[in-house]
Amino acid sequence: MKQSSLLNRYRLLIALLLMAVFLLFIVLLKGKHYLLFSFMCLICSLLPAYWRFEHDPISTQTLMFVAVLIALAVATRVPLGAIPGVQGASFVVILSGVSLGPELGFITGSTTALVSNMFMGQGPWTPWQMVAWGLMGLTAGLFMKARLSHSLIFMIVFACVWGYLFGWIMDLWYALAYVSPLTIKSFILAFAASFFPFDTFHAASNAFLIALFYKPWEKLFHRLVTKYNILPDKNQ
Template identity: 70%
Template sequence: MSNKWRAKVIGQILLVSVLIAVFLGLTLLLKNKHFLLFSFMLLLCSILPAYWRFEREPLKTQTLMFLAILIALAVAGRVPFASLPSVQAASFVIILGGISLGPELGFVTGSTTALVSNMFLGQGPWTPWQMFAWGLMGLTAGLIGRTQLSHRLMPMIIFGGVWGFVYGWIMDLWFALAYVNPLTMKSFILAFTASAGFDLVHCLSNVVLIALLYRSWEKLIDRLNRKYNFLPTKTH
């Protein structure tokens, strides 16, 4: 990975993170009114890395189609399991998307999945935070995809398991800031502890899906890419 490429990625992450933090802060200050407006603003922020990617290397039509298919699969992997709290098949698809498409489009995959799936499950003040959490999941998976760790099953299982908790902690942070009053260290810890069981289920569902399906999906995508050349070129 060149220093120039690394500097660009870090710059993108910092800028998008700052913009997202501003929008998330505004949703809290406005008492969760206009959350749908801020969700679309957040989606625009998440698309910025894709424009950077397009400027550096034009995205092929096949790549955009594959991105749309991944988002559709992630939505399909979330909506049917809505009755099973924290069983998130969507997370597996988002991680796979980041590994395949890179950090920029991985972020787009995660954030768009949250917004589109909530059109079926219900929008709310939680939507921007889910977009942020799943976007970061896809982005970090894209960074892992630049290394040899993405070809080793155990590191990917650990990565998916850790993100089962990190996703929950981001959502716990939103809940604590928005609804816990008064917000003390004790109440803050209790808010996080109360969701530990759900975070564990998310962790285990990621671990099981990656352990069972990651290798076969990796081979399938590699075989299809050799035939149709739809994956963007990875810059090291």
């Protein structure tokens, strides 16, 4: 019982630490076996939800709703792939965290990266994208619990900040894996190179989509969650 309680309390931290280990292996192996590590990261992203619902299994409605959100995120990412930095998937991932909580927001984000890259192209960047989008959904869910997600201004700032954070996580992978020699100057330049247009376009598109669509979509998602009893204990 004590061990189960400990796992429940630190489930997200344990999953993130395991994913960090796999990301380290990708860097050390120079991108080799990236698909294996992608699926290992996917398994890690599922662990928090598994531990949370160990004694209260996830309903079929919940699984279907998460699958629909992942499909929607993929559908919004692929058509916009030709526009530098614009990621419609981030909007859906943020909404998933706000509607379903941190664990399922984490799953939606990480799975979106893996599935959408089946169309966009898999590579050693995939696990890093899984972590970045997973953290985006996770933090959105945490702010939902803190009731901050009801403020449109806060969510616009949150989405904008995550546009840059997502890019910085990807820049970290690039710098550690491919920049040689890695000095303070080259490390900073690796981050600065993508600041504009990629990171800035991502932040701007996130803010635009949240400002325009967040309130009606949030109401729709919460109505669906309540009507179909998708996640009755989402505030736990």
